């Protein structure tokens with residue numbers, strides 16, 4: 001078998017050279033067809049098979065045995081060709097082909113003939129009782145061609161991969177994951193492969209980076225098969241370092257140069273949330289930060305941070321608005337509803353979080369006020385978690401999670417706002433702009449107050465003169481990067497909100 005013309009070692013898809021373009025099934029198919037039309041037959045599959053074998057050798061250099069579970073389509077073809085290369089590299093390879101050889105698509109049929117000619121052991125139509133304990137397992141069951149829960153022998157094979165104690169490498173997608181949405185296609189979560197590594201081929205698929213994708217895919221790698229799409233991506237994955245770099249502090253600047261933030265929140269029993277957001281805004285670089293507690297008896301001072309300024313509602317409403325960014329939510333309780341009409345009307349930049357979003361979801365008058373802001377050229381940022389997004393969209397959080405990209409897009413367009421849909425793989429979208437998926441963050445952020453920190457931080461960046469889109473991406477990225485730093489430095493357990501602000505302030509990007 002001839003080696004492909006060009007087959008670079010895969011690159012990690014979360015390396016800092018992002019943003020990476022992301023293409024769902026429909027676009028990927030178009031890109032594949034356009035490339036196929038230009039290239040000799042089977043070229044893409046030949047490149048894919050070699051890329052899979054190379055990555056297998058790189059991630060499991062010491063494992064002699066390789067078990068490849070190949071499905072009935074071209075994903076299985078990739079596995080069959082990888083088997084040829086791995087065998088010639090001295091590995092002991094066993095393929096289980098779970099498809100009728102007479103009905104394979106042309107590329108996979110060709111791959112089968114190559115594997116047979118090379119003498120690769122292939123067992124047909126049977127799932128092994130167990131995979132050899134010390135082997136690398138390759139999931140070449142299903143890729144882009146599946147949109148329903150695995151069934152029959154494929155479902156059996158998925159279970160075997162779930163039980164495998166050794167490393168699992170998934171080809172293109174972990175079987176059972178929807179590459180477009182990050183939704184688990186399987187009826188039961190145990191019917192999706194949980195891979196240690198996933199090698200994405202030709203295009204990076206958005207579903208690997210949001211929803212269930214990050215847990216099922218493990219470390220994502222990418223090989224473009226030497227094809228450059230000539231179409232704009234639907235979404236991108238990546239970093240937003242340009243925003244932080246774009247905010248240099250010059251000697252001639254003073255606190256008024258960096259904009260002001262007012263946090264309206266902290267109903268009785270929840271005042272800490274507002275002060276946390278305020279601390280984050282200050283740490284992000286806002287010039288002056290005010291807090292309007294929604295509890296009339298709450299003190300107007302955070303003793304640990306005397307630079308933050310408390311204001312009762314009347315005084316807050318008198319603040320000059322030119323350079324002001326207002327954050328509403330953050331422990332707002334029911335009380336936030338009565339503060340919203342003023343700031344929906346006046347704030348030149350408004351960020352709505354938590355209870356402010358719930359108040360808007362339940363009040364069509366506030367929704368109308370919100371949509372009017374966009375028409376007046378007053379930008380708004382919304383930072384919902386899936387349940388808050390569901391309330392705003394009038395659906396269930398399961399429906400939001402089933403297609404996070406579509407849900408974020410729908411909210412942004414309907415409410416004329418920049419939306420950061422939080423959760424694993426936060427999705428950020430502004431009306432008319434492509435979707436951006438954040439690549440940082442982990443479960444250490446699942447603790448009280450981290451959402452308030454995010455809201456305050458975004459406002460602190462935004463008020464310094466960048467756009468809502470830039471500030472939101474920068475805040476989301478930086479928030480997750482701090483958690484990744486925390487995890488990488490060997491700390492375990494939750495990252496408390498106060499410590500999160502310190503970690504974010506320490507310049508971890």
Ligand SMILES: NC(=O)C1=CN([C@@H]2O[C@H](COP(=O)(O)OP(=O)(O)OC[C@H]3O[C@@H](n4cnc5c(N)ncnc54)[C@H](O)[C@@H]3O)[C@@H](O)[C@H]2O)[C@@H](O)CC1
Pocket residue numbers: 032044045048049071072073074075076078105107141142143144145146147148149150151152154171172173201202
């Ligand atoms: N054709 C090509 O040149 C290339 C194809 N590539 C590979 O080909 C894949 C796409 O191949 P296909 O379009 O053939 O699709 P798949 O290989 O993902 O699967 C399609 C087959 O699986 C069956 N199937 C679908 N859902 C099922 C389910 N839930 N349970 C059981 N069986 C199910 C279908 O009936 C069909 O026979 C990509 O993901 C990638 O791995 C890459 O090698 C790039 C180049």
Ligand SMILES: [K+]
Pocket residue numbers: 075139140141142143170171172173174175
């Ligand atoms: K697969």
